Amino acid sequence: MNKPIDARLLQTAEAFADYLKNAAARIDVAAEAKAHGDGARVGISRPHESAQLHVAGEATYIDDIPELAGTLHCALGLSPVANGRLTGMNLDAIRAIPGVVAVLSASDIPGTNDCGSIIHDDPILCQGDIRHLGQPVFAVIAETRDIARRAAAKAKSVLTIDAEPPVLTPRQAHEKGQYVLPPMHLERTTNEGGAKAAIAKAPHRLKGSFDVGGQEQFYLEGQISYAIPKEAGAMHVYCSTQHPSEMQHMVAHALHLHANEVHVECRRMGGGFGGKESQSGLFACVAAIAANHVKRPVKLRLDRDDDFMITGRRHCFWYEYEVGYDDEGHILGAEITMVSRAGHSADLSGPVMTRAMCHFDNAYWLPDVSMHGYSGKTNTQSNTAFRGFGGPQGAIAIENIMDTVARKLGRDPLDVRRTNFYGKTERNVTPYEQVVSDNIIDKLVTQLEDSSDYRARRAAVEAFNATSPVLKRGIALAPLKFGISFNVKHFNQAGALVHVYTDGSILVNHGGTEMGQGLNTKVAQVVAHELGVSFESVRATATDTTKVANTSATAASTGADLNGKAAQDAARQIRERLAACAAARHGGEASAVRFANDKVEVNGRTIDFATLVGEAYIDRVQLWSDGFYATPGLSWDREKMKGNPFYYFAYGAAVSEVVIDTLTGEWKLLRADILHDAGRSLNPAVDIGQVEGAFIQGMGWLTTEELVWHPQSGKLTTHAPSTYKIPTANDCPPVFNVQLFEGDNFQDSIHRSKAVGEPPLLLPFSVFYAIRDAVSAVANHKNDPPLRAPATSEAILDAITAVQSAA
CATH class of the missing domain: 3.30.365.10 (Aldehyde oxidase/xanthine dehydrogenase, molybdopterin binding domain)
Structure with a gap:
């Protein structure tokens, strides 16, 4: 599956479709089936069941469904300010526009004006309080999508708002004590006095802070719902959603119907990444409310700008930490405060913070640890699920600590990481009291260290840097341990x-x-x-x-x-x-x-x-x-934050090598070597594709995808591809070695496989710390680089300046 594709086969969609049609022969399904036993259908690499349809343009998405006669189109009128009070609306001016059929506000919702997924604090349409710039205030239903959008764009001229200064960053929210949920605390004490005492007694102490940005899901298919009224007041909703049952419940509540009167259907999505788990609800509800109101089918399809301005994304995090460690780099005690930018409502911020705290340990035994999680309430879009669901934000904090400890001690970061790995029969209990009984991290990392030639390449990087004053190289190996299951037991x-x-x-x-x-x-x-x-x-x-x-x-x-x-x-x-x-x-x-x-x-x-x-x-x-x-064997005490929230753990590791230009801050990934644990893979080809995709997506989060809100107006200024930069094919490394670790899941999962969607998003930690390693080389690794994420060229230059100044 890692053989290069002949570019000539990709020149037309038809040629690519033919290429995919014959994929089974290339993959040699028969040979793989024989290797897995006569008649085997799992453990075999097969093309995606819709791959040919995708490239031939025949795969049906919501917007491809033929529109019924009489279909109308909906667009949303958005708040032009980030914080304040809505005191008036002149919607008659919108209704008078030719082609506009109806304009709806919160008072036109027959049922509950709420689309909150857990806590009911998220209005479908604004009902007084303005919470963020881009908040939906009214819905326009028109004969065409263009008319609806042009009418909705007049929101600024028809809304009267008493504006107030917005709260935009997690630090601002934390300073004000402004949260969408009560704070969370998770502690483990092995010695008297807990983490604080362990830190105080340690031979070495480290104190610092760290910022990690959020990330836009940037699914190719934007948010869309198509609602069709049925007999007796029922509603059929085609919705691009990861959670049809939740959409069914939300629409039922909004229309004051029973669940059996709402039918939600989704054949496929053009990407989701968590952004269509809960946040597709607003659009399903508005489309259904509009269709119910006009008694005609209504489609609501966002363009990219409105999608950015309305929906939430990965939570950005701000951390303050203090750790104590010994001469070998063993972490003896750690205390950390994590503050997320939750946005204006709770959405899924609670479970995201729970998972972040349950992944702070990553692959490491932390004897005395104290964690504090705060979900900051800000006048921004309500942040939500994103691939990894808080796990990456939790794990990157301990990885930053490990990297800094290694630099303080003058040791290879891999050696410090290995020193702190979970053990097989001892040092194998997480801070939330789940036993790590399936630990393969040391074996997996050792295999990758050898196959990637890490030690020799580390020496080659140092030799290169010694003779290169402008270009500096860096290399890093980062491991991962990721828990698999929903945090909430009954979802499993x-x-x-x-x-x-x-x-x-x-x-x-x-x-x-x-x-x-x-x-x-x-x-x-x-x-x-x-x-x-x-x-x-x-x-x-x-x-x-x-x-x-x-x-x-x-x-x-x-x-x-x-x-x-x-x-x-x-x-x-x-x-x-x-x-x-x-x-x-x-x-x-x-x-x-x-x-x-x-x-x-x-x-x-x-x-x-x-x-x-x-x-x-x-x-x-x-x-x-x-x-x-x-799923058997799960338990979780939400108040104590203790239990067995995960059925098993998935493991992995990656080695990345980069080069940076110290004059411009530009950088390039030269090579990536990945070894990931998918158990007994159901489909190695699909799983390798997931690993590759997660790696590049996570690399984008940590390097190029920067979200910027205007500090006074609260407007998201990076709300389109022109200003928000996801990775492209050019960002893939020229050497990209991806392998699946050989071994079965010790739990009775489906054919002993392991989940592979979210865990590999932690693999590109290696890219970030390779960049950090290259920046550190500017001053011969004597000073710790204050590199923030995403490590944009500006962030890299700032870190280089700080390292040089400290020298």
């Missing part, structure tokens, strides 16, 4: 439906959503494997609240774990019924019937799977089944 459940038709074809529906990550591909592989049929015999359908009810969000990297197990359960029930039917018709024991390669072996005979299905139908055997799965 899933359902699925599997139908076998009389021609032997199979349909599977589950509660997870496909956003490009290959979930439907993996679930189809699981069903094909369980029933012993070809992958091509199985088709996955749109996520639909009328098929599988009460689903959890496709988030927290649990999509394949939960939905794969549920689909396996459903398929297994059908297989057992078919086996009993085969034994009854052809003799032998049902337990001896074997399904593989579209054939069924029974009592010495081999028949086609489709033939047995036809016989089962004649015998009135149920050929469909529901399946269910709930």
